[in-house]
Amino acid sequence: MYTTVTENKMHLHYEQRTIRTCQRFVICICILVATIFFLYFLFQYQRVNSLWTPVHVWYTPEQRIKRPTYVNHDHGFCGPCPTHKLSSDAWRLIDLVQRLAPRNPFLINIGAASNYGGRYDPTYPVLTSTNSTFGALLIDPNPNPSLFSGYPNRTNIRITHDYVWTETIIPNIFERYNISKQFTILKVDIDSYECSVLESILQAGYRPQLIHTEFNPVFPPPVIFKPIYNPKVKNDWKPELWASNSPFYGCSLTALSQLLLSFDYILVEVDFWDVIYIERELVRSLGIQIPVNDQAAYEYGFLGHSCFPYCRENVKLYNNQIESAIRSTINQSNFTNYMKTILDSYAPISIKTKSKHPYEITV
Structure with a gap:
């Protein structure tokens, strides 16, 4: 009898101790889970602030930091723009590189062929004004040596004459x-599928600190315009997308910004049809001033460019019919359908399939 009572007490004591141990274990687990959730949401809060709170923004041209002007000869090809109007106060790549402190001093130039042996290319000063450790891969299908003769002749600068396509850019x-x-x-200047090529490169995990490319200014913010790449047709279009009479030669500023923002790149500069994007964290850490939005950048950097009044006849930069159509329907629900009735008349035709070039147009 006494033994049975003692055993029951011991068993009860054991059960109570087991329960207390389980309770402590559950409490520890709850504390651990709560701590993990707290740290996770704290990280997300800091990340959101990091992503969406720019350090230094300009809203009006008067707030924009003035930089020394220089002559950008590349913009002289737009039309009869006099030399004294080619001055620019936009960021030069060489100036940004000096601030970035490159982790890997190397550039890729897709569309490297240029008049005067490459001297008008925006990457040229980077390769000639920095030390010789800055390497490059210069890519262009044009084999004419006179278009590359100005680039430095050193072992860490290679030239390859390849075509660049969305599906082959990574392996080839x-x-x-x-x-x-x-x-x-990363500089991309192909007057056609910049958005598609950039997306392929970034989706493959490549991360340049800075992206220099071109956009199609015929379609102002907030219009999203993109020629849709078809690997079965490639460049079999008449006229070619890069032809002087085609408004299909690239994606709009808003389309480009939306794409690059999804990979954490922020618009820093619009200089006529050229644009510069930089990794978001670098923009914050270096305190680089940025425009408040695409519209402000477009109005200052493109519409306000000193060459624009001389280049309005260039249909790659300005199209009165398209501008009028955008203005009249930008806030209407039928914007996309109406714009397609206009743009279909400009769409290049495939020589092989006789079909019109596909594209996306929306707001």
Whole structure:
């Protein structure tokens, strides 16, 4: 009898101790889970603030930091723009590189052929004014040596005459030439599928600190316009997308900004049809001033450019019919359908399939 009571007490004591142990374990688990959730939401809060709170923004041209002017000869090709109007106060790549402190001093220039042996190319000063450790891969299908003769002749600068397509850019260029995932500058100037090529590169995990490319200014913010790449047709279009009479030669500023923002790149500069994007964290850490939005950048950098009044006859920069159509329907529900009735008349035709070039147009 006594033994049974003692055993029951011991059993009860054991059960109570087990319960207390389980309770402590559950409490510890709850504390651990609560701590993890707290740290997660704290990180997300800081990340959101980091992503959406720019350090230094300009809203009006008067607030924009003035920089030394220089002559950008590349913009002289737009039309009869006099030399004294070619001055620009936009960021030069060489000035930005000096602030970035490159982690891997290397650039990729897609569309490197240029008049005067490349001297008008925006990457040229980077390769000639920095030390010789700055390497480059210069890509252009044009084999004319006079278009590359100005670039420095050194072992860490290579020239390849390849066509660049969305589906082959990674295996044929980046993997073949063993390009590092991290490098300094990616410049893309192909007058056609900049958005598609950039998306392929970034989706593959490559992260340049800075992206220099071109946009189609015929479609102002907030219009999203993109020619849709078809790997079965490629450049089999008449007229070619890059032809002087085609408004299809690239994606709009808003389309480009939306794409690059999804990979954490922020618009820093619009200089006529040229644009510069930089990794968001670098913009914050270096305190680089940025425009408040695409519209402000477009109005200052494109519409306000000193060459614009002389280049309005260039249909790659301005199209009165398209502008009027956008203005009249921008706030209407039928915007996309109406714009297609206008743009279909400009769409290049495939020589092989006789079909019109596909595109996206929306707001």
